[in-house]
Amino acid sequence: MTIHREGYQSIGIGALLFGIINIVSFNFLSAAMPWLAVAIFIVTLFVFLFLISFFRIPNRKLTINDNQIICPADGKVVVIEEITDVEYFNDKRVQVSIFMSPANVHVNRNPINGVVKYSQYHKGKYLVAWHPKSSTENERHSVVLENAKGTILVKQIAGALAKRICNYLKVGTEVKQCNEMGFIKFGSRVDVLLPLGTTINVQLNQVVQGGVTVLATF
Template sequence: MTIHKEGYTSIAVAAIIFGIINLLSFYFLSFNYPLLTGLISIVTLGLLIFIISFFRIPNRTLTYSDNQIIAPADGTVVAIEEVQADEYFTDRRIQVSIFMSPLNVHVNRNPVTGDVVYNQYHKGKYLVAWHPKSSTENERHTTVYRKGGKEVLTKQIAGALAKRIVNYLKAGQQVKQNEEMGFIKFGSRVDLLLPLDAKVKVKIGDKPQGGVTVVAEW
């Protein structure tokens, strides 16, 4: 396991705050309230470990396939439905939505190898990530990949806690499957818009692993 570069500053700040709180607690409370001092130490240590784990990159054997679309994120499949595309595409598409809780790995990966033909950031609201309108009204970053005449769209969507979407790509760039697309901090959602003839391989409630689980075939 390694720590993602997006976490270096957050972890450093958290560690400093952890140290200050515990030094003050030890100095002012430990003599008269030793149990309270111990509780503060346990709680703050737990929060520090949580923040470190949030930015973890676990060691995994990734899945590579030319005719398969791989999960761009860890999480839970909360929607599989046919929708009218509201951006880039003008036709109907299959939407697969993956909700990412704060406990999930938050690295986002390219679902396919291909060319980035569209890459656009949108300001928006911060509705809870599982809200149906979060796909169209929340802050989000949209990327479209083209491979062999076929295209797939991903949306990195901010949630009620996620206030920062990072996307490393740009239009015109050639990318490889499972390379990092970006990162979203503190719980969010990633949508995939697939062609109608794609064969979806996941179902509602499944818990895909980013870079590992096959979401669909095309």
């Protein structure tokens, strides 16, 4: 396991606060109320360890296959439905949405090999990530990837707790399947818009792993 570079600053700030809070706590509370000092230490340690865990990148054997579309994120499948896309395709697509809780790994990965045809950040609201309107009204970043098999749109969506979407892809760049495409901080959702006729390999409420689970097949 390694720590994602997006977490260095947050973990550094967390370590500083952890140290300051507990130095003050033990200096002023340990003599009169030792139980309270211990309780503060345990709570702050838990929060700090959770912060480190949020930015983890676990060691995994990634799935590489040109005929398959790999899950771009860890989480649970919350939507599989046919929709009309009005952002890029302007036609009907199959949308598969993955909800990422704060406990999930938050690295986002390229579902396919291909060329970046579109990359656009949208300001927006911070509705809870499972809200139906979060796909179109929340802060989000959309990327379209194209190869000989087809064209898909991947949408990183901020949730109620997420305040920053990081996306590393630029139009015209050739990307590799399962390489990092971005990161979302503190709870979020990822939508994948697939061509009609694509075989879906996941089910509603299925727990999936980014870079590992096969989402669909061309």
